Amino acid sequence: MSAVNIPPQFEIVDRPLDTQMTISMGPQHPSTHGVLRLELVLDGEMVVKATPDIGYLHTGMEKLFEYKKYQQGIVITDRMDYLNPLGNNLAYVMAVEKLLELEIPERAQTIRVLMCELQRIASHLVWLGTHALDIGAMSVFFYCFREREKILNLIEAASGGRLTPSYFRIGGLMMDLPSGFERRVGQFQDGFIKAVDEFHVLLTGNRIFQNRTKGVGVITAEDAIDWGLSGPCLRGSGVDLDVRRVNPYCSYETYEFDVPVEQDCDVWARYMVRMREMKESHKIVAQALGRLKPGPVKADAPKVVLPDREAMKTHMDALIHHFLIVAEGFDVPAGEVYHPIEGSKGELGVYVKSDGGPKPSRVHFRGPSFVNLSALPHMSEGAMMADIVAIIGSLDIVLGEIDR
Amino acid sequence: MSTGTDSDNNLPESPNRDLSQRLTPSQLVTAFGRQHPDWVSEIREALGEITLVVPAAHIVDVCAELKSGAETQFDFLSDICGADRGVEEEPRFEVNYHLFSTKKHHRLRVKVLLNEGEAHVPTVTGVWRTANWHERETFDLMGVVFDGHPDLRRILLPDDWQGHALRKDFPLRGYEPYSLK
Numbered sequence: 001m002s003a004v005n006i007p008p009q010f011e012i013v014d015r016p017l018d019t020q021m022t023i024s025m026g027p028q029h030p031s032t033h034g035v036l037r038l039e040l041v042l043d044g045e046m047v048v049k050a051t052p053d054i055g056y057l058h059t060g061m062e063k064l065f066e067y068k069k070y071q072q073g074i075v076i077t078d079r080m081d082y083l084n085p086l087g088n089n090l091a092y093v094m095a096v097e098k099l100l101e102l103e104i105p106e107r108a109q110t111i112r113v114l115m116c117e118l119q120r121i122a123s124h125l126v127w128l129g130t131h132a133l134d135i136g137a138m139s140v141f142f143y144c145f146r147e148r149e150k151i152l153n154l155i156e157a158a159s160g161g162r163l164t165p166s167y168f169r170i171g172g173l174m175m176d177l178p179s180g181f182e183r184r185v186g187q188f189q190d191g192f193i194k195a196v197d198e199f200h201v202l203l204t205g206n207r208i209f210q211n212r213t214k215g216v217g218v219i220t221a222e223d224a225i226d227w228g229l230s231g232p233c234l235r236g237s238g239v240d241l242d243v244r245r246v247n248p249y250c251s252y253e254t255y256e257f258d259v260p261v262e263q264d265c266d267v268w269a270r271y272m273v274r275m276r277e278m279k280e281s282h283k284i285v286a287q288a289l290g291r292l293k294p295g296p297v298k299a300d301a302p303k304v305v306l307p308d309r310e311a312m313k314t315h316m317d318a319l320i321h322h323f324l325i326v327a328e329g330f331d332v333p334a335g336e337v338y339h340p341i342e343g344s345k346g347e348l349g350v351y352v353k354s355d356g357g358p359k360p361s362r363v364h365f366r367g368p369s370f371v372n373l374s375a376l377p378h379m380s381e382g383a384m385m386a387d388i389v390a391i392i393g394s395l396d397i398v399l400g401e402i403d404r
Numbered sequence: 405m406s407t408g409t410d411s412d413n414n415l416p417e418s419p420n421r422d423l424s425q426r427l428t429p430s431q432l433v434t435a436f437g438r439q440h441p442d443w444v445s446e447i448r449e450a451l452g453e454i455t456l457v458v459p460a461a462h463i464v465d466v467c468a469e470l471k472s473g474a475e476t477q478f479d480f481l482s483d484i485c486g487a488d489r490g491v492e493e494e495p496r497f498e499v500n501y502h503l504f505s506t507k508k509h510h511r512l513r514v515k516v517l518l519n520e521g522e523a524h525v526p527t528v529t530g531v532w533r534t535a536n537w538h539e540r541e542t543f544d545l546m547g548v549v550f551d552g553h554p555d556l557r558r559i560l561l562p563d564d565w566q567g568h569a570l571r572k573d574f575p576l577r578g579y580e581p582y583s584l585k
Contacts (some may be wrong), residue, residue, distance in 0.1 A: 055560040060576075062545070063569055067576050098451055225506055226478055228534030239506060246509040337451055337515060338502050342480065349502065351485050361490075362570075366483035366502070374537040403560060 019046060026314070027056050027149070031134040031389040034399030036373075042385060050380045050388065052373055057403035065363035069329035070096050071170055073363065078164035080365060081401035083126050086119040086155070087343040088401075089168040092363075094249060095339035095350040096170050099332050100304060107295035108172040109250050114288035115158065115167060116250075117281040121192070122151040123344035123396075124274050124281075131393035132203055135212050140202050147195050150188045157181060171305035172298035182289055189289075192282055196275065204275070213267040217379040217391035220265055227375035230368050232277060233345025233395060236270035238263040243342035255284050267394040274396070304330050329358030345369050345396050365402035424500040429510040430454055440469070449544055453515045460525045461517055463501075467531045470503060470512070478503035478512060481528070484538035486546035488572045496520040497548055501528070518548065545570040 026037040035056035041049040061080060065073050077088035090112055097104065129144035148254050152162045158167035167174050203209050219229070224237040228376045234241055242259040244252040260276035262269035298305045306325055307318035324330075334356040340349040346368030353362040379391050413561050427435070430447075433454050437444040443466050446457035470478040482502040489496055489574060495517040503512045516525055527550040528535045539550040540559040547568035556563060567574050 055558075055562070058560040060569060063574075063576060066572075101451070226533050228481055228532065241506055247511070335450055336455075336500075336513075337453060338483070338500075339512070340504075340511075347482060349483050350500070351483065351500065353487055355490075360484075362487040364483070364485035364487075366485075370536055370537065374534060378533075400439075 019043070021167065022215065023130055023389070027053075031129065032392060033397055036392070036397070036399055036402075038376075038388065040385070040388070041240070045385045047380050047383050047385060047388060050377050052376055054373070054399070054402050057399050058218055059404070061404045062365070065360055067359065069358050070332060070360060071325070073360065074169065075164065075166050077365075078161075078166055079400060080367065080404055081343065081345065081348075081369065081398045082163055083123040083398055084119055084344040084348075085163065086115050087123075087341065087348055088365075089166060090116055090250075091339060091341045091343070091350045091365075092191060092352075093168045093170050094341065095337050095352040096332065098337045098339055099352060099354055100170070100301075102171050102299050102304065104172060104299055107172075107176075107293060107298045108297040108299075110288050110291045110298065111173060111177060112168060113250050113252065113255070114285055114292075115155065117284045117288070118151050118154060118185070118188075119289045120281045120344045121278050121285075122148045122155075124278050125151075127202075127274060127344075127393075127396040128199060130391075131396075132209070134210060134389045134393045135343040137203060137206065137209060140199060143195065143198060143202065147192065150191075154181070154184060154188060169298070169305070171301050172296075175243055176297045177292075184291060185285065185289055188288060189282065190329055193279065196278055196282075199275065201294055203271075212270065212387075212390055213271060213394070214264070216267045216383065216387045217394060218266050219375060219379050223378065224265075224375070227378060228371045229375055230371065231342065231344070231373075232270050232273040233346065233372050235259065235261045236273045236394075237265045238269075243340050243347055247340060249341060255287050257281075257284050267390050270396075331356060331358055332360075340366070345398070345401075346372060365401070365404060367404065369395070369397040369399075370402045373397050373402055406557040423436060427475065429512060432510075433512065436470070436473070436476065440466075443469075453511070453513060455515050457515045457517065460516045460518060463514070464526045464528055464531065466514060467503075467528045469500065469530055470514070475508075476512075477505045477507045480504040480506050481534050481538070482511075484528075484542055485566070486542040486548050488546065488570065491573050494519060497523050497546065499525055499542060499548055523548045523550075524551050526551050529553060544568070547571060 021042045023040050023042060024030040024037060025040055027035040035253045036051040039051040039053060040047055061076050064076055071175050073087055074092060077092045078085040080088050123146040125148040128140035132140035159167035159174060219237055221237045221239050224234050238261060240259055240261045245259055257280045258271045262272050302321045307322050311318040312322050332354040334354050336353040338349055338351045340347050348368055350368035351364040352360055355361040380388050411515055430449055433456055437447055443458060443462045444456060445459055447540055448455040470476045482504045485500050487498050498517040498525040499516045501514040525548060527539055539553055542548050543550060543556055545568055
């Protein structure tokens with residue numbers, strides 16, 4: 001019997017320990033990076049079970065590929081992982097080139113590496129800005145987007161598009177780099193290492209950031225492999241695996257770079273891996289810049305690669321080839337390939353199956369975000385509600401790629 | 405046992421482990437096919453990729469063996485994707501499992517061919533947990549049923565969606581406007 005009269009709404013009620021509550025997080029939640037819905041079963045503030053619900057952005061892209069000619073498919077790939085469009089372009093065109101058994105000129109290969117590594121930095125910058133924003137550090141976002149803007153300007157200078165460049169073509173590139181491009185990349189390169197150090201000053205030593213990330217979202221190396229994690233998420237769990245190293249493409253084996261690996265298996269480790277990766281990409285860009293020598297950027301395959309604009313006006317056969325490629329497309333020998341590359345988020349694999357015609361019979365994208373997200377329930381078991389936000393941020397998902 | 409410096413000169417080394425490391429993936433797969441003749445119906449090599457065609461009934465055994473085998477060690481399931489070979493074709497569907505080894509760094513495609521009437525495959529979620537979402541996606545878009553899957557629901561399309569969108573007889577533009585009921 002208490003002496004004080006407590007109004008009923010403030011009365012302390014003994015809640016049975018097994019009382020659980022199911023809440024829906026998203027699809028409009030800002031920290032779900034798009035339209036991801038999580039069905040969370042909570043016990044107090046502790047997450048008992050998290051079930052991702054995806055498909056809100058499903059646009060049937062894989063179906064669409066089957067109705068488009070091979071070269072028309074490139075623009076669809078841009079719209080999957082819209083933070084790493086050049087990586088998607090590369091995976092797709094390389095898969096088709098493998099079917100066609102095309103040889104790509106060296107300059108085109110080097111430019112592909114150069115652009116993809118710039119794109120990787122840009123993708124990691126968006127991840128860093130939004131990840132920090134989710135956790136509560138707002139100013140990092142502006143620093144990241146300042147640097148990303150420079151990269152987008154470079155991509156725009158080369159391809160004409162910022163978010164959807166479609167710069168790579170089957171057999172090479174859309175066109176050569178504009179004049180003065182090397183100088184502009186050099187300018188970006190000069191300031192970038194200082195910018196990464198700035199990010200470190202803003203976040204790495206920050207005690208709140210450390211408390212929010214260390215020991216959160218732990219997944220062991222064994223589980224990470226079992227769940228199919230790839231990219232920085234896998235390397236954050238201490239597995240030294242990078243497709244650029246183990247199955248090299250675009251002569252990545254000739255570039256010198258380290259594959260950052262962290263042993264802590266938590267959100268912090270994944271943060272450190274990506275921070276170090278940006279510097280490695282910076283190194284690769286510098287090497288690629290040094291290798292740029294004049295030369296062709298398109299393969300010598302007139303039935304596949306569009307001819308030069310000038311040649312079209314003066315040569316009859318160039319005009320015919322141009323007409324045939326645009327109007328009818330080109331036939332790709334029957335067969336199937338699975339081509340994996342190291343996207344900014346992990347192993348980006350493209351499966352292309354051809355039945356011999358100008359349109360693919362089946363195109364399937366193994367999106368790293370899709371697979372990484374499937375491990376979220378495993379990582380978030382027993383975590384606090386607020387940690388979910390940190391874990392989603394550390395997975396670096398893009399819903400466009402998950403839902404396709 | 406010879407030490408490392410001695411064995412550098414003479415190529416045929418004695419320890420089995422070193423020999424197996426030199427086996428190319430195609431040799432490995434051929435050896436695998438010889439060990440388990442019932443499990444492998446065909447081995448294809450094209451464009452630098454190896455495909456192992458397996459009867460649907462044995463897919464779990466094959467995957468478990470490829471994962472645990474000392475020489476194969478395919479511990480990483482990259483991808484599962486279904487494909488429709490065409491309405492007229494028989495077997496109409498195929499399911500491709502893209503395997504990778506994080507230790508040996510080689511890749512392999514395991515393929516299962518399915519007739520239209522019996523588009524059922526046993527699930528491999530018991531071998532790799534990552535198969536869960538891949539199989540759900542294949543079920544959702546291709547209509548292949550994975551028997552024994554712990555949670556076989558649609559994943560990308562709504563629960564009450566009719567049909568399977570990636571089948572060749574499913575039109576690009578729908579039968580009728582879809583409305584949320």
